[in-house]
Amino acid sequence: MVLKKSSAIEISNFSVDYHIFKRTRKKPLGDFENFNALKNLEINIREGEIVALLGRNGAGKSTLLKCIAGLLRPSKGKIITRGRVILLAGADPGFIPELTGRQNVIELALAYGISKEEMPDFINSIEKFADIGEAFDRKFLGYSSGMRGKVGFGFITALNPDILLMDETLGVGDREFRKKASKRLEGFIERSGTVIISTHSLGLAKDMCSRGIVLDKGIIAIDSDAEEAISHYINMTGTG
Amino acid sequence: MERVITSENCTEVGDLSPLDLKLDSRRMKFILKKKFRHLSGRKRLGLLWVILDPIVISLVYLFVFTVLRASTSVQTVFIGITLFRLTQNSLKSGMNSIQDFTGGLKAERVRTRVLSGAMIRYRIIDNSLQSFGVALILFIGYDMSLLGTFSFLIIAQIIGFLSEGVGMNLAPLAKKIPDLVNIVNYILMILFFASPALYPLSSTQGLHYKLNEFHPFTYFVETARYLMDEQSEILNLDSRIFGFFIVILLILIIRGYTLIDKLRWRMTTWS
Numbered sequence A: 001m002v003l004k005k006s007s008a009i010e011i012s013n014f015s016v017d018y019h020i021f022k023r024t025r026k027k028p029l030g031d032f033e034n035f036n037a038l039k040n041l042e043i044n045i046r047e048g049e050i051v052a053l054l055g056r057n058g059a060g061k062s063t064l065l066k067c068i069a070g071l072l073r074p075s076k077g078k079i080i081t082r083g084r085v086i087l088l089a090g091a092d093p094g095f096i097p098e099l100t101g102r103q104n105v106i107e108l109a110l111a112y113g114i115s116k117e118e119m120p121d122f123i124n125s126i127e128k129f130a131d132i133g134e135a136f137d138r139k140f141l142g143y144s145s146g147m148r149g150k151v152g153f154g155f156i157t158a159l160n161p162d163i164l165l166m167d168e169t170l171g172v173g174d175r176e177f178r179k180k181a182s183k184r185l186e187g188f189i190e191r192s193g194t195v196i197i198s199t200h201s202l203g204l205a206k207d208m209c210s211r212g213i214v215l216d217k218g219i220i221a222i223d224s225d226a227e228e229a230i231s232h233y234i235n236m237t238g239t240g
Numbered sequence B: 001m002e003r004v005i006t007s008e009n010c011t012e013v014g015d016l017s018p019l020d021l022k023l024d025s026r027r028m029k030f031i032l033k034k035k036f037r038h039l040s041g042r043k044r045l046g047l048l049w050v051i052l053d054p055i056v057i058s059l060v061y062l063f064v065f066t067v068l069r070a071s072t073s074v075q076t077v078f079i080g081i082t083l084f085r086l087t088q089n090s091l092k093s094g095m096n097s098i099q100d101f102t103g104g105l106k107a108e109r110v111r112t113r114v115l116s117g118a119m120i121r122y123r124i125i126d127n128s129l130q131s132f133g134v135a136l137i138l139f140i141g142y143d144m145s146l147l148g149t150f151s152f153l154i155i156a157q158i159i160g161f162l163s164e165g166v167g168m169n170l171a172p173l174a175k176k177i178p179d180l181v182n183i184v185n186y187i188l189m190i191l192f193f194a195s196p197a198l199y200p201l202s203s204t205q206g207l208h209y210k211l212n213e214f215h216p217f218t219y220f221v222e223t224a225r226y227l228m229d230e231q232s233e234i235l236n237l238d239s240r241i242f243g244f245f246i247v248i249l250l251i252l253i254i255r256g257y258t259l260i261d262k263l264r265w266r267m268t269t270w271s
Helices: A061-068 A101-111 A119-130 A133-137 A145-156 A175-191 A202-208 A226-237 B018-040 B048-068 B074-095 B112-141 B146-176 B179-194 B206-213 B216-227 B239-269
Strands: A007-022 A031-046 A050-055 A076-082 A085-089 A163-167 A194-198 A211-216 A219-225 B002-005 B010-013
Touching: A007 A061, A007 A194, A007 B239, A031 A061, A031 A076, A031 A194, A031 A211, A031 A219, A050 A061, A050 A202, A050 A226, A061 A076, A061 A085, A061 A163, A061 A194, A101 A119, A101 A133, A101 A145, A101 B018, A119 A145, A145 A175, A163 A175, A175 A202, A194 A202, A202 A226, A211 A226, A219 A226, B018 B048, B018 B112, B048 B074, B048 B112, B074 B112, B074 B146, B074 B179, B074 B216, B112 B146, B112 B239, B146 B179, B146 B216, B146 B239, B179 B206, B216 B239
Parallel strands: A050 A194, A050 A211, A085 A163, A163 A194
Antiparallel strands: A007 A031, A007 A076, A076 B002, A211 A219, B002 B010
């Protein structure tokens, strides 16, 4: 008997408005203007699906991920998520500059639910991945952005979410790091139940995702299998 | 864990497991530590500055009064300035309460109970630190009674929480109209000199006295001075007005903590 997989994320009739302060000649004291970032989205993502979220800059990809993570309020509609949701946007889970890399990892690990028994392995995994040598025991304040990215990416990808939301994360670090990061990411995606990857990398979307959603100006342009969505995106942007 | 996200709120369905509660408690500790770390930063004396601040400010004003040959007692200035600074800091902290949505944990949503819990703990510790140094000076250096010193510490806690409550109610307005922060700063500056922070209420007269009767701070600072056997007008003030202020301030703090989740949620899309 084949079990029907239940929904991990249900998005219904979903819209998001930003209220942006604007000063104009007519209104010299300024006023808030509504910007409609997402309009009436209907998406259902099943447990275990790996979805590529494609679209131009400003299409609403990051807004949608933040909403699913529970960090942004919709103006209309509903999202239901089942399981622990982690948003991998940039590579900073909340580092404290005054602490060393190791101290940061320990403090944040506790706050992200890593038990004391799991801690040594957790720290080792990040230290090994980041590969920044003795700098791991230096204050974070003096880290380069690349070093911060390595520790941050290592940290977030060592967590165990049920739903993983990724927002253009592989942009950090040098070529060598990106190679290493994409390998670690594969492991992370395998461990996570459901994944949404917002990316401009069509190769990544093709290799890893079974489904693709293209957003254009806040609405769904296409929601189908990854290959079809990628072709649609290529036609839409004229990047073929 | 099922989470429902709507325009009204972001809620989790069902009861929290013991593991969730443990995680929340760890997160509260993390946020609290982060806040105090931010306060101490790279300062050599670190958190000691929180204790020293009201003492140093009081000493500065004592010096000013000595130059002006005013007859304000040391104890009066210490009590007034410490309580006023607590009022000021707590009010500002309340006005900033909806800015911090994650508590510094950027990769995952943090439950509001964690943020509120961390806020309450921070307020208790901050109130204690800000009043402790002065209480010690008054107890040891000026032979204050133990009961008086203890009452001062309690009043410091009460005034800290009530002021934060007022700030929390102003927070959404301050987010929409940031000019309010400037206005509040100016009002606080006027109140610092006009209210009985630097001098006892008994040294004011006429309209100045009358206006102070309608300022809640007057009642708290004069009560503290009375309990510490200092010059105080509290017995001559209308207790009904004091009662009215307490009720209003209690309503505001309850409203603030009850609505913080909703207010914070609403403000996420305002920029």
